[in-house]
Amino acid sequence: MTVQYDHVQSGPGTFVNYVESHCEDLALTLFSQDLASPDARHRPVGSSPLKGWPGGQFVRSWAYHRALERAREEPGFDLVWYNSSPKTGLFSALLERDLPVVLMINDYNNAISRVPLESRDVLGRKRSIQRPLWRVFEKWALRSCDAVVVNSRFMKKAIGDWYGIAEEKMFLLYKAVDLDAFSFSPPPALELPVEVLFVKHDYRRGGLEELMGALSQLPQDVRLTVAGPADGDEAAIRGLARDCGFNRPLTFAGRVSRSAVRELFTTHDLFCVPSRAEALGVVFLEALASGLPAIGTTAGGIPEVLDRGRAGWMVPPQDEEALRETLDEVIRSPEARKQKVRHGRAHAEKFSVPKMVRCMEEIVRQVLRRRRARAE
Template sequence: MTRLVVTVEARFVRTPDGATWTCGPPDRGFWDRYLTVFSGVRVVARVTEAQRRPPSATRVDGDRVEVWPVPYYVGSYQYLLRSRAVSRAVVASVGERDAVLLRVPSLLGTLLASRLSRVGHPYALEVIGDPHGVLAPGVVRHPLRPLLRQWFTSRLRQQCRSAYGVAYITERYLQESYPPGADSLTTTYSSVDLPAGAFRAEPRSGKVEGEVPTLISIGSLEQMYKGIDTLIEAVALLTDSGMPVRLVHVGDGRFRPHLLDLATRLGVAGQITFRGLLPPGEPILAALDAADLFVMPSRTEGQGRAMIEAMARGLPAIGSTAGGIPELLPPEYLVPPDNPAGLAASIRQLVTNPDRMAQASARNLNRAHDFSASLLAERRTAFYQAIRMATEDRAPTSVRRRVRR
């Protein structure tokens, strides 16, 4: 059997006993999808040392899964200081007989793709995001943002043309921006892999559970791309118009103080709860079950994992028109990014209409079943088997065939 090397942009923590931990996805269970085809998985990621396991952290490595540590850095300045060591670690992660799958966009993936192309070692991609959107004006605040946007976008397009296999998490959006090479093996499957327990048994009734509707949003606050500032402004507009709502946000990051200050200035700090990071599984499900409406006002988005998880709990949802969100929701539940007035109006129209809430719940629950583990497993497995064959044969053109939905 062949081992698979996978690059990820996650940041992990290693304790003195050699175990590797994460406070968010992907944890150990994520790699089982690859182990159905490969003998083992080597995860290439940034790793920092710690004396004890972080609170609420879950294990990353384990049976047939190892983590290949890359020198830890955050941001472009720290990367420049460690760039040589990072490059050496990434290049050394791949053996002659290893299959390689790069989860992109990714700096580590870009470094490795460049090396593998020079030596003629085949690699495949899982395209899980859009750097052109992530690095758009108003989304990321960085003096080098325009250059980084151009560089990552052009690198991802080149990688998609050069890879012998490309899997996309969206049905159309990413394919149009980052088309594969003419002879590339291509497929579509979600990174969201919902087990049976993730689904609510029945749709919701449509009635708001309390006197004040509870909205929930989920996402990192390391950058402003989730649009939570737009949502806070919408909460203030609703409150000023005589319809107070509560907002619970799950996720954390360096812009949390900025958002708290915004809520205070708008007079709605008492209506907004920042829950911080929650472990996957029951804690996330409980937070979703306690809410009335899921809101994703993103400025950029790949597929919208949190949206799909919320839909599986039968939550009515409103999202922005960014990225792959329109593939999940009908037009009447979409609002352009950076439009707090439009977002407030959509929230009001939905939560004040129990029939529409019930219809949205049923529709979302049904759509979420498209992302059940059992439906996606066959398509992913076929792609992974082709990766393994191409690596073992070292003749990727012999297996360049289309894998269709």
């Protein structure tokens, strides 16, 4: 069950395409509202004009559960796996009795929002007011399903603690990077201006404000490219630059394709996303695979993709002064850049697509074994 398939815009869409192209031991049937050409293995899920309205998440969740109910009338299905969000699988987690239900949780935006405005520094005021409600339904779904799949060790502990989920019910499945799609080359000597790349759809959560503030204080000549936010965010981002005192050259690339991101990796000197919150951070792995020096924070699962700082640089989230000092150090340290980039590529190879798919297949086998044991 996947919300994204033909129009990949985020990690869950990439994940399902990787799984479909590399999975050998599972017979997959994909259900989605994002299908251009449905067939026997690609089943459409009914859409609704209410999906963008308040409560539209429940309409979508019910549509996916109804698709599951219709499919369950056919022989051969052993397990249902929701890869988009726990809320999409809410009704299946609550109502399905014949098949084990696996839910993936890809971020902790809801989990950190126990009360309104608690997470406003990460999510913004409006979303931090809404998230505590979604937290209730997300917790309900995760506690009702057969297995919970998380994408980092940080998430495994955090979600288990915050939602009270037993450890044996949770499985770690790292997201992958397609190493063949990225051409690795060691970093050349830096020339001024230093080209800095930021890639994050949610630029607030990505710490763009801290990055602009830190870059504005550097003695070196730098230029910043911002990729990922929607075109409608450009005015707000340029306003943020003025507020931060960032008067260096700023290129707004907007929402870009995955191939365009790979091209940006080859034309920039440094990659920096000082995230305030991050479940894992696959884009860091893509930067490492390309040979681009990467700077992140200690938030969430970033230390896991940066190998605790051996594959890149890390600073505390929302610490503008520490970020400025680190950027200055990276620019002034060519040998350190070379060393971390070489280690970074080797570390990224641990997150290959075949390894991820094998891990998913093993999770499926374990869930089915446990289901059979409980039945017996």
